[in-house]
Amino acid sequence: MAVRIDVEAFRDSIPTAVGEAAARLLTDDSVGELEPAGGGFQAVIRDRSAAFQPWVGIVDGVFTDDCDCGIIGDELCAHAVATALTAFTAGVAFSGAATPPGAVPAEPERAQYLEAVQRLSPRQLADLVAGYAVRDRLFATLLLGEAGMLNGADESGLADFRAAVRDASKVTTGSRWQISDVEAAGHRLAAEVEILCARPATPTALELVEEAILVWDELSGHLRDAYHITRTEPEEITEPLVGVHRDLCERLDLDPDEIAERLNRIVERCHYDTMDVGMYADLLGEYAGTVTSARW
Incomplete structure (x- = not known):
């Protein structure tokens, strides 16, 4: 059940020093995107050279915070206050019975690793993470993304995918x-x-993924023809390609009519029923019927 919060009373209850620190964070645009969690909300905050992820919510009728900045006490820290004020401005609804992230037991498969992380010094952990990022490009990309260090306008990161699509398009051109x-x-x-x-x-x-889908659709025909000797099902490649295409359509907030137009262009050029347009049903809405595919 959502509850109403007296924002002015909340502001008045904040100690002056904490309120000023929170105001600085807001002025510096240090509060990241709000994320719902456990009936409350959390956000990553960049505070000078450090980053924290405070959570705020209502626990047992009390507005509560859970922040990894290390400040202990009954008062909310500046990171939590900045997060709360951001949430109030956004008009989000708080649950009347929230659960802080710290109160949720770790999943069994993660518990041992979380314990290991807690035993490492910050320098040890940093060296371990950086070393793994050098060896694993996916992990490196996830790391940079979480740190806010990926620039959407920088298309140099698309070079590897573009090369993979180009090489795939040529794989059957020789003898x-x-x-x-x-x-x-x-x-x-x-x-x-x-x-x-x-x-x-x-x-x-998005355009590159569409090109990749068309390239793979043609290549998948060879796998279907040689099904008796293949070790790979076409769907093993199709599903991640189409899944990412759907994800990009949603993340780019494309209009349903544009999504339908894009899907129809791809479907018309696919010869092996690669596109499962049923995956897009929730994005298409009333335009679902305008996309033709045997896989609905």
Whole structure:
């Protein structure tokens, strides 16, 4: 059940020093995007050279915070206050019975790793993370994205996916290719599109994924013809490609009519029923009937 919060009373209850620090965070645009969590809301806050993720919500009738800045006490920290004020301005609804993230037991498969993280010093953890990022491009992209260090306007990060699409389009043009070459090209597309999805959504990325779907549709025909010797089902590549395409359409907030137009263009050029347009039903709304596909 959502509750009303007296914002003016909340402001009056904040100590002057905490209120001034929170105002500085808001003025500096340090509060990231609000995320619902456990009946309350959280956001990443960049406070000078550090980052924190405060949570605010109503627990047992009391407006409560849960922040990893280390400040302990009955009063809300400046990070939590800035998050709360951002939430009030956004007009979000708070649950009357929220659960702070710190009160939720860790999932069994994560508990051991969380314990290991807590045993590491900040320097040890930083070295471990940076070292793994150097070896794993997907992890590196996720890391930079979480840190707000990926620029959607910088299209240099699309080069690897563009190269994978180009190479896949040429894999059967010679006379010495094998089915294993088609499978390898498909798995490379699937791996690269996962990395692409971790980047900011851009129209260019969407167009590249559409090109990749068409390239894979043609290649998948070779797998279907050689089903008796293949080790890869076409759907293993199709599903991540189409899934990312749907995700980009949603993240770019495309109008349903534009999504329908894009889908129809792709479907018309696909010969092997690659596009499962049923995945887009919730995005298409009343335009769902305007997309023709045997896979509805």
